[in-house]
Each structure stands twice: as C-alpha cells, then as structure tokens.
Amino acid sequence: MHYTVQRMIINILVGTMTGTAQMCAQEMELALDGDDLQVVTHLMDKLEPTIFTDRQAVYLICTSTYGQGDVPDNAKALYAALGAQKPDLAGVRYGVFGLGDRTYAETFNFGGKRFDELLSGLGAERIGERYTHDASSGTLPEEVAIEWAEAWVANVRETYSAA
Ligand SMILES: Cc1cc2nc3c(=O)[nH]c(=O)nc-3n(C[C@H](O)[C@H](O)[C@H](O)COP(=O)(O)O)c2cc1C
Secondary structure: OOOOOOOEEEEEEEEOOOOHHHHHHHHHHHHHOEOOEEEEEEEHHHOOHHHHHOOOOEEEEEEOOEOOOEOOHHHHHHHHHHHHHOOOOOOOEEEEEEEEOOOOHHHOOHHHHHHHHHHHHOOOEEOOOOEEEEHHHOOOHHHHHHHHHHHHHHHHHHHHHHO
C-alpha cells in the first residue's frame, strides 16, 4: 500500500515597495518549508481574490505600508478587488506579518491592518496576533520574521488538530 501524506500549504502573499517584505517572506519560506509543510510565496502584483479559494491552505499576508497608511502599490489591485467583489471568505484562515515604521505614528503598520480588517470583514479567520514590525526599532525584520513565523505555524497546527 502506498500512502501520500498531504502537506499543509501556506501561501505567503507579499505586498512590498522596496523588497523588505519579500525578503522576510523568502526567509520564512526557507525556514518553514519541509516534510509536512509546503510554503509558496506569491507577490501580490497579479493576484486575484480567487487566490483565497483553497480552504485547506493557510494564508500569510506579509505586507509593508506606504503613502499615508496605504498598502504598497503591488498590493493595491488585490486589495481593491477584494473590497469590490466581496467574496465570502468563511473558512479561510490567515495570519498577518506587517512592516512599517513608528515614525509614521498616525498610520503605523496600516498596510497589514487594512488587509486584516478587510479579510476578517469578509468572514476569514485570523490565526494569532497581527505582527507589526517597526523599521525604527533596530531589529532586522527578516530575522524577527523567522521566529514569529515558527510560533505562528505552531498556532496554525493547533487550530488544524482542533478542526
Ligand atoms: C514613502 C514612505 C512612506 C511610508 N509610509 C508608512 C506609513 O504610513 N506607515 C508605516 O508604518 N510605515 C511607512 N513606511 C515604512 C515602510 O513600511 C517600512 O520601511 C517597510 O519596512 C518597507 O518595506 P518594503 O521594502 O517591503 O516596502 C513608509 C516608507 C516610505 C519610504
């Protein structure tokens, strides 16, 4: 008999302007991808709301913040399409690793916050707390990302085994 064990899929969706969020995603992918976990990193550029149709997968929004608390340019089309089409995202599980800078006190980490509010408003369920990296903190986001993502995945596994 031959059994295939299905690996849990984590789709990391990256919103970035100057590549920091992408670097974080790559580090998280390297750290997490393995025997029972498949990590796929997607830049948000060409994504459509249908990316969220796989209810077996888990989604990780990894995005920075620009302008006046806006999502980065490469995330704008997906963000707008979700808001316009309002797909029912019940059963979708996601996490948020946000990047920002506290110098922008009024709009700190709004990119991740906006996605979080949008997805939960469409019925998706966030796993764990939204992470808010601060570029002025002196910590390297790509290092923090690995540590955070490992703890987040442990959290995800708990919700899987509870389901
Ligand atoms: C022009 C500009 C505007 C920014 N606006 C915000 C903001 O409103 N809120 C925030 O928290 N961070 C803001 N940031 C900080 C970035 O989100 C932060 O540096 C992030 O690490 C960049 O990641 P990225 O390279 O993936 O785009 C801004 C940065 C720049 C250069």
